[in-house]
Amino acid sequence: MRARVLVKPKAGILDPQGQAVERALPALGFTGVRNVHVGRLIELDVEDPDRLPEMCERLLTNPLIEDYEIVETEPVTS
């Protein structure tokens, strides 16, 4: 299975990257954008999807500062 792990900063933790994006957008003429957060995307093929949560807890994320979500996705064609 091809899976995506979406990792984002935990709510309440200062996210300067999100803020930087939010500040930069109006200058380029993009208004009406709020609550920007920047996190990480990890895509991978796993043989045993049941082990994904454990992988996330142990390596892919730091649960103290990040939340994550696992999403199934299309296999890559190659």
Add this chain to the structure above:
Amino acid sequence: MRARVLVKPKAGILDPQGQAVERALPALGFTGVRNVHVGRLIELDVEDPDRLPEMCERLLTNPLIEDYEIVETEPVTS
């Protein structure tokens, strides 16, 4: 609307982060993982979703080296 922008390295572009994760996993006992790629996740509230592609091209991603995908998501409750 709350949207997610999933940004990942373009196919064929060197992805050292993905390689590093792929090499680290077996040592932790996670086998059968392949084609790992690491990218970025950007979440934001936009008033005018039609402008998202333009935002992606101009600020959120580097079109030379990254591909992106826009996904609609649940509004944050807060």
Add this chain to the structure above:
Amino acid sequence: MRFGVIRFPGSCDEVDAQLACQRFGEAVILWHRDRDLKGVDAVVVPGGFSYGDYLRVGAIARFAPVMEEVAEFAAAGGIVLGICNGFQVLCEAGLLPGALLPNTSLRFIFRQVELEIVSVDSPFTGAGESGQRLSIPVKHTTGRYYAPDAELARLEAADQVLLRYAPGENPNGSLNDIAGVCNEARNVFGLMPHPEHAVDPLTGPTGGLRIFESIRAHIADRTGAPA
């Protein structure tokens, strides 16, 4: 005394740490794949970019075989000092509380900063005085110390914050100006500034000497050897 400095692939400041330690004793390099701490009295987890800092700083290095030994050594009361990337690794490994997040500037920053010793009740600051100022450089992109509110309150109450950036000197947005914290047992210490780059008057201020002196004095006390 004998220091051991770990070398991960991507470590950069391990030779610097070794040179600094050699002013105070013997210092050997410990290879990341070896499960052998070579009988050292103190372990230094040095600065640099272990495993490229890919994925998340310190995330991959904490799983190196040598880190299992370091965890055991620490559990048995061994002295462990984590500098910069080493601090990040120790947090990731759960040997120290909290985490390091990207600087609020989002940029790498090199700066000679003023630090204040908060607590002298530790093997790492014992030779200093409370409130004493040390000039030591920082150089990092991910040095903003973070711990959840309750944890932070607990750390402060337990006197685990050993070093703070002096007022106005916080280079990265660390909570409570925290520059370095120790664990509850006070034998594991991590800090973002680089004391190993502040030991030689030829190359700059020497605020880092206090840290290494403290470790030597502590070990000498413990083993009854002359400092």
Add this chain to the structure above:
Amino acid sequence: MAAAGAAATPGGSPIARTSDGIGVSRYRELGLTDHEYDLIVSHLGREPGDTELAMLSLMWSEHCAYKHSKKLLRRLPTEGRHVLMGPGENAGVVDVGGGLGVAFKVESHNHPSAVEPFQGAATGVGGILRDVFAVGARPIAVLDSLRFGEVATSQRSRYLLDRAVGGIGHYGNSIGVPTVGGEIYFESSYEQNCLVNAMCLGLAPHDRLIRAAAAGPGNVLVLLGALTGRDGIGGASVLASAELGEGDEAKRPSVQIGDPFAEKKLMECCLELLDSELLVSLQDLGAAGLTSSSSEMAAKGGVGLDIDCARVPLREAGMEPFEIMVSESQERMLCVVEPARVDAVIAVCERWETLATPIGEVNDSGRLRILSGGDVVADLPVEILVDDCPLYDLEPAEPVGVDMYAPAPAVLRGDEPPAATLLALLGSANLASRLPVFEQYDPVVQSRTVRRPDDADAAVLALPTGEAIAVSIDGNGRRVACDPRRGAAEAVYECAANLACVGAEPLGLTNCLNFGNPEKPHVAWQLTEAVDGITEACHALEVPVVGGNVSLYNEAPTGPIFPTPVIGMVGRLPDPARAGRLAFAQEGDAIALVGGFEPSSRGSELAKLRGEAVAGPLPECDPAAVREAHRTVRVMVNSGALHSAHDIAEGGIAVALAECCVAGGIGATVTLPNGLDPFAEAPGRAFIVSGPQSALTGLQIIGRVGGEALVIGDALDIAVAELHRTRRGGLAKLLQ
């Protein structure tokens, strides 16, 4: 396996210049002229095959063959008593005593940085590091020389600056090599062609130095490091687009991504291989990838090589032989190993988690033969790749009666009081504090940095011998544009002056010649004059050129860049503890002016701010006087008598004094010699030194250190705090 005879074209599909003209458009697209193609055919006695043409077109490109600059470069003096390796090797090496050599080189990565500034600059650093460890030296310092359009008005230039600096820091910081110096100028001529030049220094015991010459028939060619992918810009991208059909997007060559972690392992691995004496020779892979590195190794050793490109480990499936041969994937090295040592080499590489793959063999055929599985896809005499490309004579012509460059828009009228003029200069993008840039670089890793940026005019690095080396990088395109010969000579003098300020005697220099299109007579003239200017200054100071790089065709539709020779110079000083500093240090110290000095406002920063013409001539220079001034300062610094030394460069003596005050946080009161214009320039000739009065006897005393303001006669009186604020904010405010 079929042995290809001289007349058979390997790899099939010979490019016949037949009726349909496909062959013609093909080689032209690859940048070869009809004449060059004819030469290839006549040398080869047949048409080249596909892979061969790809390889030849890159090896015959300006970048690899130096076809418009090679003849000119022969004028540069390359010999000196300290030279261990001169031009022709991956980096030049000078002897620094105690059995140690310092290798150094500067190289451009201008075009990739214009396309993707972060990765372009990062891979520029990666590339120059490889050149240095390719000769067996451990990289110990990086410097950068950057040029962008006017940051005050160009958003794009601010972006390029921000990202290029980020990329340089990312690579240097991550790999553990300190970035100890650099320079940055902003001029509109660089708006479309930014310059990103990176210099690296390395340290090696003499017996670890290694050349790139392949040797020993039967020896094995081993590829080290990263997987090979479709990475490449310039040559390779042209090639690949010629090969691909429409809509074949995924196959297009891509921007090179730097992986400093991979390079760190590769570097440690190569140094360990050399320490263990496991290698016969070593070479980095740079432009034109395997093609250039293998053919140069073969040429230098006078041998032949067989390479099986099917053995090259790939990052992407389905790569064609020509793609493999021209790929510019980063973080790779090529070495020659005796067969009995291959296993030992692979074991060291495993320890450093670095891939090592035997891909070929040395023989005595004098030919580079590329196999793919069982097929011969290229079979070329080595000399056709390396030596046979025609070298062109330049046709220089001095432009007369026309100014080649428009003046910058005036921001000063010219009637401002001196105080306002000084503040305008200190706050201008070209003179303001570079702190916002260099605080993104780690200057101290490796524990030998004795003088960091802003401490002194040159960086100083302690050596294990107890002595030290100093390094500086310089080049003022505006002044070279005004007067190419004197402007280029000045860059050499200024570098040497920077070294004198810390007490160092020059050992050698490297240079990067960044110019426009050399086929245009006025650019050819700039280039010729500049090389002559460098040559003159080298003779005057007895400093040899030990290496360098050339970057041509830096042109936009609006015209060429300012001619920008960048000079990097390395020197030696006996006692690092006495290395000079630029800051005024002690209340009551005397201030002296050292050096003959007849500056002019032509080509000065003030002339720029006033919108004056970019035109010469620059002041004449008396080489003997320059040498004497440098020697005086150097000797005094080394004696420990001085508290500060600073050369007078951009912005004239007023700016130099202000810099000494700001660095020391202390004022000064000065009376200028009669008739000396405080803002006029003649870089490289004169110095401001300070110290106890008794130490400065015999010098021209012009004032005293002390107070909280800089006072110059009755011309100006400005608080040091204000000088500091203005200088600090000039660039910082543009980078927010």
